[in-house]
Amino acid sequence: MAKKMHIKLTVNGQEEEFLAEPRELLIHTLRERLNITGPHIGCETSHCGACTVTVNGKSVKSCTMFVAQADGADVTTIEGLGSPDNLHVLQRAFKENHGLQCGFCTPGMITRASKLLEENPNPTEEEVRFGMAGNLCRCTGYQNIVKSILAAAAELNSAKEAAE
Amino acid sequence: MIPGAFEYHRPKDMEGVLAVLQEHGDDARVIAGGHSLIPMMKLRMADIPHLIDLQDVQGLNSITVGDTITIGAMVTQHHIIENHALASAAPIMREASLQIADPQVRYMGTVGGNVANGDPGNDMPGLMQCLDATFTLVGPDGEREVAARDFYEAAYMTDREDEEVLTQVRFDKPQGGFAYEKQKRKIGDYATAAAAVQIVKDGDTCASASIAMTNLSDTPIYSEDAGAALAGTTVDDTAIEAAVAAMLGDIDPTEDNRGPIEFKRHAAAVILRRAIARAWSRA
Numbered sequence: 001m002a003k004k005m006h007i008k009l010t011v012n013g014q015e016e017e018f019l020a021e022p023r024e025l026l027i028h029t030l031r032e033r034l035n036i037t038g039p040h041i042g043c044e045t046s047h048c049g050a051c052t053v054t055v056n057g058k059s060v061k062s063c064t065m066f067v068a069q070a071d072g073a074d075v076t077t078i079e080g081l082g083s084p085d086n087l088h089v090l091q092r093a094f095k096e097n098h099g100l101q102c103g104f105c106t107p108g109m110i111t112r113a114s115k116l117l118e119e120n121p122n123p124t125e126e127e128v129r130f131g132m133a134g135n136l137c138r139c140t141g142y143q144n145i146v147k148s149i150l151a152a153a154a155e156l157n158s159a160k161e162a163a164e
Numbered sequence: 165m166i167p168g169a170f171e172y173h174r175p176k177d178m179e180g181v182l183a184v185l186q187e188h189g190d191d192a193r194v195i196a197g198g199h200s201l202i203p204m205m206k207l208r209m210a211d212i213p214h215l216i217d218l219q220d221v222q223g224l225n226s227i228t229v230g231d232t233i234t235i236g237a238m239v240t241q242h243h244i245i246e247n248h249a250l251a252s253a254a255p256i257m258r259e260a261s262l263q264i265a266d267p268q269v270r271y272m273g274t275v276g277g278n279v280a281n282g283d284p285g286n287d288m289p290g291l292m293q294c295l296d297a298t299f300t301l302v303g304p305d306g307e308r309e310v311a312a313r314d315f316y317e318a319a320y321m322t323d324r325e326d327e328e329v330l331t332q333v334r335f336d337k338p339q340g341g342f343a344y345e346k347q348k349r350k351i352g353d354y355a356t357a358a359a360a361v362q363i364v365k366d367g368d369t370c371a372s373a374s375i376a377m378t379n380l381s382d383t384p385i386y387s388e389d390a391g392a393a394l395a396g397t398t399v400d401d402t403a404i405e406a407a408v409a410a411m412l413g414d415i416d417p418t419e420d421n422r423g424p425i426e427f428k429r430h431a432a433a434v435i436l437r438r439a440i441a442r443a444w445s446r447a
Contacts, residue, residue: 003171004198005172016377017190021169022170022171022172022215023166023167023168023169023170023205025166025206043208044165045165045201046202046203046268046269046344047352049266058242058271058272059267059268059271060268060271061268061269064198064199064272065198065202065272066172066198066202066215068172068174068215068217069195069198069219070218070251071174072366108330112267112268114266118337130267130268132267133267133351133352134265134266134267134268134269134352
């Protein structure tokens with residue numbers, strides 16, 4: 001058996017330290033070790049995007065990263081974006097625009113969309129579709145997901161204008 | 165899907181990487197973005213007792229743009245897409261990168277991984293052959309350089325030795341019109357057929373053309389004859405069909421879940437016609 005490694009991670013602002021085999025996948029660390037179950041395991045083959053989290057400012061499929069690679073990293077999951085009492089603007093937009101049906105893909109969708117809007121605060125519909133191409137949804141046909149993200153972008157932009 | 169156990173190394177410099185490679189030889193592999201290697205490890209099709217992560221090694225992350233362009237092995241497709249100087253000097257790099265995988269994968273996927281992996285489905289090898297790039301390899305005996313057009317031997321077999329690391333790619337600033345055209349079943353897929361084309365125009369005629377194809381043989385295919393078929397012509401239909409015929413003589417596709425051989429040859433021809441037309445219109 002391989003040696004365990006001493007791993008340090010910051011997850012949603014909280015520092016975590018533990019011993020793990022380097023082959024442990026980040027999605028398993030989050031879900032099974034840290035009980036952060038927002039990121040989902042969908043395909044396990046880096047296609048579906050349900051496990052998407054933000055690692056050091058990058059949208060990453062956490063089924064395709066060893067915890068050893070993430071040692072020292074800053075990780076944000078859907079739990080770090082909003083809470084039931086204080087929804088993130090994207091979470092509210094998905095709720096209001098019917099951007100989900102079964103909800104399985106939603107944490108990955110929203111986590112990815114948060115990074116997309118950070119990099120491109122005013123995307124066109126086409127840019128949203130291209131920027132969300134790493135996340136699959138088998139229910140909605142994507143129409144309302146795109147609508148939700150565009151609604152969130154508009155809300156964030158008008159809030160920014162109001163502040164200026 | 166849990167991969168086999170391995171020991172993880174994260175050296176701070178290339179000396180450290182080479183030391184682990186020399187100690188463990190074929191039992192060690194370097195990992196960059198890992199988006200080709202980790203899926204293979206999870207499927208247990210790759211068993212890597214010693215994994216060497218390059219993320220802390222300095223000097224592999226830079227893009228320099230001048231008459232010569234160099235791109236470090238750890239530069240990601242995301243970096244390529246975002247780099248304005250590179251996009252203006254070698255726009256085919258951005259056009260191709262946008263057609264690789266999906267956003268999440270492009271944050272992790274690197275130039276070095278894409279060119280050194282040796283998977284015929286990877287897009288960068290054909291692109292590097294089109295651009296006549298040179299790869300730098302570092303090993304225990306120092307540095308050496310290999311032309312992209314000489315690097316690929318068979319699927320997953322390259323000129324790189326087990327104890328060597330590919331550290332950068334380098335090519336002259338490309339001239340003329342360009343196109344990277346890729347047919348795929350869905351976004352994120354490997355190519356059914358892809359073509360990288362650069363064309364230099366002199367007045368109304370084609371001065372020179374460089375053409376390479378992806379995923380149509382067990383290596384990328386640089387088709388010298390296809391490029392030669394366009395040179396000296398006005399890139400009319402006759403010249404394009406001659407180039408397509410030359411390309412079809414160089415590729416050797418196999419049947420798989422992307423289709424039978426006849427379909428792949430058809431797709432290759434369609435894609436090359438489109439790529440030539442687009443590159444010519446930009447020349």
